Amino acid sequence: MNAKTPSLIATDALQKITAPLSQAWTLPPQAYTSCEIFAAEVDSIFSKDWICVARIDQVKAPGDYICADLPSQPIVVTRDQQGQLHALSRVCLHRAMPLVEGQGNTTRLVCPYHRWSYELDGQLRSAPMMTGVEGFVESAQCLPELQLEVWQGFIFVNLDPQAQPLAPRLSGLLPLVSNYAFSEMQVLETIEYDSPWNWKILVENFMEAYHHIGPHKQTFEPAYPARDAEILDNEGQPWVFLKMPGGHRVTVEEGAFPALTPAQQHDLIAVCVFPTLLFGASAAGAAWYQLEPSGVDKMRLKIHGLYHPSVSGEPSAEDRAEVAAMLKLIHEEDIAVIEDLGRDCRQR
Amino acid sequence: MTTQGRLSLFEQGIWQLNQLWASGLGLKKPNHSG
Numbered sequence: 124m125n126a127k128t129p130s131l132i133a134t135d136a137l138q139k140i141t142a143p144l145s146q147a148w149t150l151p152p153q154a155y156t157s158c159e160i161f162a163a164e165v166d167s168i169f170s171k172d173w174i175c176v177a178r179i180d181q182v183k184a185p186g187d188y189i190c191a192d193l194p195s196q197p198i199v200v201t202r203d204q205q206g207q208l209h210a211l212s213r214v215c216l217h218r219a220m221p222l223v224e225g226q227g228n229t230t231r232l233v234c235p236y237h238r239w240s241y242e243l244d245g246q247l248r249s250a251p252m253m254t255g256v257e258g259f260v261e262s263a264q265c266l267p268e269l270q271l272e273v274w275q276g277f278i279f280v281n282l283d284p285q286a287q288p289l290a291p292r293l294s295g296l297l298p299l300v301s302n303y304a305f306s307e308m309q310v311l312e313t314i315e316y317d318s319p320w321n322w323k324i325l326v327e328n329f330m331e332a333y334h335h336i337g338p339h340k341q342t343f344e345p346a347y348p349a350r351d352a353e354i355l356d357n358e359g360q361p362w363v364f365l366k367m368p369g370g371h372r373v374t375v376e377e378g379a380f381p382a383l384t385p386a387q388q389h390d391l392i393a394v395c396v397f398p399t400l401l402f403g404a405s406a407a408g409a410a411w412y413q414l415e416p417s418g419v420d421k422m423r424l425k426i427h428g429l430y431h432p433s434v435s436g437e438p439s440a441e442d443r444a445e446v447a448a449m450l451k452l453i454h455e456e457d458i459a460v461i462e463d464l465g466r467d468c469r470q471r
Numbered sequence: 472m473t474t475q476g477r478l479s480l481f482e483q484g485i486w487q488l489n490q491l492w493a494s495g496l497g498l499k500k501p502n503h504s505g
Contacts, residue, residue, distance in 0.1 A: 131496065131498065132493075132498060136475060137493065137498055137499070139475055140475075140489050140490075140493055141489075141490065141493060141499050144478065144480060144483055144486045145480065147477075147478045147486050147489070148475040148476060148477055148478060149475050149476045149477075149478060149485070149489075150475070150489055150492070151474065151475050152474050152475075154492075160496075163496055164495075164496065167495055167496050167497060168492075168495040168496065171495070172495065323488075323492070326488060327484075327485045327488060330484035330485060330487075330488060331481065331482045331484045331485055332481070333479060333481040333482055349481060350481070352481065354483035354484045354487065357487055359490070359494075359501045361491055363484050363487045363488060363491075365484050393484075395484075395488065397488065397491045397492075397495070398491075398492075398495070
């Protein structure tokens with residue numbers, strides 16, 4: 124324990140959290156409402172752990188870039204002209220202006236304010252009208268670069284330069300997801316929400332099937348009953364794996380994942396790589412929930428439908444619309460209960 | 472702290488998340504069992 128413990132969570136509340144499952148309680152309400160606890164999460168979790176910010180297929184060509192927002196740092200992931208990936212602060216070194224937004228393809232990152240321009244590896248290329256400024260050397264200026272690691276096509280970054288590699292900590296998860304070949308998947312369609320609740324509410328919701336009997340009683344529950352769901356032992360590693368067997372209730376036609384075992388073809392899976400990477404898959408397809416917390420009670424949520432180009436071919440506009448409609452249907456079933464939960468937490 | 476709720480045995484995923492959260496904040500040592 125560290126010195127912050129007593130002020131963050133009362134001792135009895137912590138004991139209830141850490142008790143064995145059969146004796147355990149939820150997090151206390153302030154875990155979802157306290158600005159002090161969110162600040163501690165930013166310092167101790169979001170600045171130390173590996174955070175998923177993009178997919179490899181979103182930056183596949185030289186010059187591609189995509190922006191993401193960590194709670195304490197706006198960043199941009201780039202692929203330079205040599206094909207190398209970089210995760211950079213996207214704040215101009217001059218006056219702290221964000222250099223770019225969204226995603227696209229470019230030869231350089233150019234600040235819209237005073238036209239300072241940077242190479243895609245973060246090196247300052249030019250700073251107009253800075254001649255004569257004592258001690259200013261363009262070649263010595265470089266955007267801060269973060270550690271970057273790719274796992275199963277998901278791009279992770281880490282603000283901690285001393286962080287240990289991620290993949291060894293996911294070695295127990297890899298065999299559970301490898302047949303889905305996430306490395307080869309591409310983003311098919313994305314829907315976005317500005318969500319007025321704490322990030323943990325959505326992560327918890329994603330990683331339990333108990334609520335299938337509530338908001339999903341007509342969608343998930345008939346195929347993937349809550350009582351059949353199973354959590355696998357993560358041995359304390361930073362991932363959670365939820366298996367929801369569909370069995371004979373799920374009819375498999377031409378699946379999106381040809382390498383699945385016969386049993387896997389009938390399962391729905393949900394995965395969290397702690398803290399904020401969420402993804403799920405069935406034989407029919409996959410989804411990735413990208414969370415960007417920006418405060419104790421707000422986050423940006425991007426829900427991406429994923430597909431296998433080698434299996435599905437080029438998707439049509441109808442395919443995209445169908446996936447977006449399904450993602451929207453499921454999430455809005457969740458919103459119906461999460462909104463009330465978030466409101467209740469704020470009132471406590 | 473009466474506003475904490477009891478977890479069901481069907482919420483082991485939340486329990487695992489809570490252990491990771493508490494470990495991440497330095498509130499407890501990493502846990503290797505459920």
